[in-house]
Amino acid sequence: MKRVVLIRHGESKWNKENRFTGWTDVDLTEKGIEEAHKAGKYLKKEGFQFEKAYTSYLKRAVKTLNVVLDEMDLDWIPVEKTWRLNEKHYGMLQGLNKAETAEKYGDDQVLIWRRSYDVPPTALAKDDERSPFQDPRYKDVDEKDLPLTEALKDTVERILPYWNETIVPDMKKYNEVIVAAHGNSLRGIIKHLKNISDEDIVSLNLPTAVPYVFEFDDDMNLLKDYFLGDPEEIKKLMEAVANQGKAK
Numbered sequence: 152m153k154r155v156v157l158i159r160h161g162e163s164k165w166n167k168e169n170r171f172t173g174w175t176d177v178d179l180t181e182k183g184i185e186e187a188h189k190a191g192k193y194l195k196k197e198g199f200q201f202e203k204a205y206t207s208y209l210k211r212a213v214k215t216l217n218v219v220l221d222e223m224d225l226d227w228i229p230v231e232k233t234w235r236l237n238e239k240h241y242g243m244l245q246g247l248n249k250a251e252t253a254e255k256y257g258d259d260q261v262l263i264w265r266r267s268y269d270v271p272p273t274a275l276a277k278d279d280e281r282s283p284f285q286d287p288r289y290k291d292v293d294e295k296d297l298p299l300t301e302a303l304k305d306t307v308e309r310i311l312p313y314w315n316e317t318i319v320p321d322m323k324k325y326n327e328v329i330v331a332a333h334g335n336s337l338r339g340i341i342k343h344l345k346n347i348s349d350e351d352i353v354s355l356n357l358p359t360a361v362p363y364v365f366e367f368d369d370d371m372n373l374l375k376d377y378f379l380g381d382p383e384e385i386k387k388l389m390e391a392v393a394n395q396g397k398a399k
């Protein structure tokens with residue numbers, strides 16, 4: 152059996168302030184670091200032995216992964232970073248408060264921007280200081296691949312080549328790997344793995360730093376998936392994420 156664990160980063164400073172983050176590189180809060188420690192302890196207790204890890208170019212995911220691996224005494228395993236696992240790019244919404252945006256444009260519009268499969272927020276200008284075109288970390292990315300905004304569909308389109316061409320082939324030699332990424336980039340992977348419809352993916356909300364385990368047979372056919380943790384608590388955390396985009 153093969154196992155891939157997906158984990159969203161711990162609480163970030165902008166999660167705490169309820170701001171759209173996307174590709175903005177914000178740090179974890181103390182609570183976020185604690186959440187990552189808790190996840191690492193849990194994974195260790197359950198006997199996971201990751202052989203490789205994958206994460207994004209954004210520090211909230213990188214640092215979460217480091218804390219998890221440290222808790223598991225697995226600091227030494229190979230870690231591959233890729234821009235393809237970055238969060239969905241939130242365009243002009245990046246930096247805005249989600250509840251205030253809902254007060255201004257309505258809960259329904261914010262739900263479309265956050266969760267619809269194919270409607271992106273307004274794009275950033277290429278020369279906006281927040282644009283990835285202005286950020287040296289993306290200098291090796293083909294310009295045609297760099298987003299100025301994204302719907303989940305666009306996020307899925309840039310993640311799937313990485314899933315299919317890097318992670319799946321790696322699973323020929325590894326039995327257990329971990330992917331530390333973001334709410335929406337992971338929703339994209341989960342949509343693909345579980346064949347979730349464009350309509351049903353709207354209601355999937357991932358809590359921060361809760362390990363989500365996917366078990367596969369040797370041919371990478373999905374056998375089962377489950378969160379590690381108390382189901383009631385996880386349900387409450389998911390509802391809280393959903394409510395972040397509602398007017399107060």
Ligand SMILES: O=C(O)[C@H](O)COP(=O)(O)O
Nearest residue numbers: 170171172173238265334
């Ligand atoms: O980019 C963000 O703001 C968060 O990582 C995910 O936000 P969402 O739950 O509003 O999509």
